[in-house]
Amino acid sequence: MIKIDVVSGFLGAGKTTLIKKLLKAYEHEKVVLIENEFGEIGIDGDLIEREGFEVFEISSGCICCIMQKDFIGMLSRVIEEFKPERIIIEPTGISILSDIIEILNKPSFKETCSIHSLVTVIDSMNYLAQCEVFGEFFEDQIAHASSLVLSKSQFVSEEKVKEIIGSLRQLNETAPIVTASWESMSLEDVKALLVGDLAIEFKELIHPAHRPCRENEFDTFAIETSAKYTVESLEEILNELKNPLYGKILRGKGFLKGPGYYLDFSYTNGQFNVHKTEHKSSGKLCLIGMKLDEKELKRLWKAKGGGIFNWLTF
Numbered sequence: 001m002i003k004i005d006v007v008s009g010f011l012g013a014g015k016t017t018l019i020k021k022l023l024k025a026y027e028h029e030k031v032v033l034i035e036n037e038f039g040e041i042g043i044d045g046d047l048i049e050r051e052g053f054e055v056f057e058i059s060s061g062c063i064c065c066i067m068q069k070d071f072i073g074m075l076s077r078v079i080e081e082f083k084p085e086r087i088i089i090e091p092t093g094i095s096i097l098s099d100i101i102e103i104l105n106k107p108s109f110k111e112t113c114s115i116h117s118l119v120t121v122i123d124s125m126n127y128l129a130q131c132e133v134f135g136e137f138f139e140d141q142i143a144h145a146s147s148l149v150l151s152k153s154q155f156v157s158e159e160k161v162k163e164i165i166g167s168l169r170q171l172n173e174t175a176p177i178v179t180a181s182w183e184s185m186s187l188e189d190v191k192a193l194l195v196g197d198l199a200i201e202f203k204e205l206i207h208p209a210h211r212p213c214r215e216n217e218f219d220t221f222a223i224e225t226s227a228k229y230t231v232e233s234l235e236e237i238l239n240e241l242k243n244p245l246y247g248k249i250l251r252g253k254g255f256l257k258g259p260g261y262y263l264d265f266s267y268t269n270g271q272f273n274v275h276k277t278e279h280k281s282s283g284k285l286c287l288i289g290m291k292l293d294e295k296e297l298k299r300l301w302k303a304k305g306g307g308i309f310n311w312l313t314f
């Protein structure tokens, strides 16, 4: 049987970061990753391919709803052609986990695959605040998880961790909650997150009120560009993104050219990091949020970097 691990979590929670660790931990198995991105441009797939792993990408929508057919087709192809021992699936941050479980429990997949784990990553820095606005996006992912893993826990107080656990327990009474900082985890610890063949059956799951995926409430803004940015100019832009003038930006990520170097950046709910990298990049980025103002965003990215822009937002 092929083991399937699904790693869920809201936008920027830390799914890709955890998956990179899992892929290392399962280096000796034949593993395939199916990566689902909400935006028009795939960024995470490139980050993982850089580390030498096999990635299949589905972008421009969630595999639980509008990209469901593509997902079923891709999963069938991966099973037939690659015959992997394990498939790791990373849905978008706003996917409905119970809908994905339902797909995995289709008779055609149940013959060859079994769900090994349903891990939901919880962003310790942003969960409580985001819960107030996006609570219903978390509900299903938390309620159907077989384990709940806190990311960025080293950046918050013990009280906050306790508060998060209290909130998680209201939706899921039984899943183990892992609060240890990932930085200190060995590969064996990472594997332990997934341990146990849970053989999860959809009918055995308790449903919170099932809500359909609401991906059309989110906007994306994507660019391919030859423009060059310095660390400073990129940080200025990312700082500027907190301004409501541009809409509510929840997540951003991309690779850009710099003068003589390349830059990677990641933006989550106002927190960001920029790294110089030697990995060559064609220059691309994606922002996800609500009520994004395309005109203002285009002006911002153009003002700080000269070059050719290919806007992929429409």
Ligand SMILES: Nc1nc2c(ncn2[C@@H]2O[C@H](COP(=O)(O)OP(=O)(O)OP(=O)(O)O)[C@@H](O)[C@H]2O)c(=O)[nH]1
Pocket (backbone or CB within 6 Å): 009, 010, 011, 012, 013, 014, 015, 016, 017, 018, 044, 092, 093, 150, 151, 152, 153, 181, 182, 183, 251, 253, 266, 267, 268, 273
């Ligand atoms: N230090 C630290 N950084 C983390 C941790 N988890 C995530 N991050 C950072 O948080 C940012 C977002 O992490 P990702 O792994 O890309 O999040 P994601 O859930 O895949 O995000 P989406 O692409 O929106 O689906 C990145 O800058 C990570 O480096 C953690 O436990 N510790």
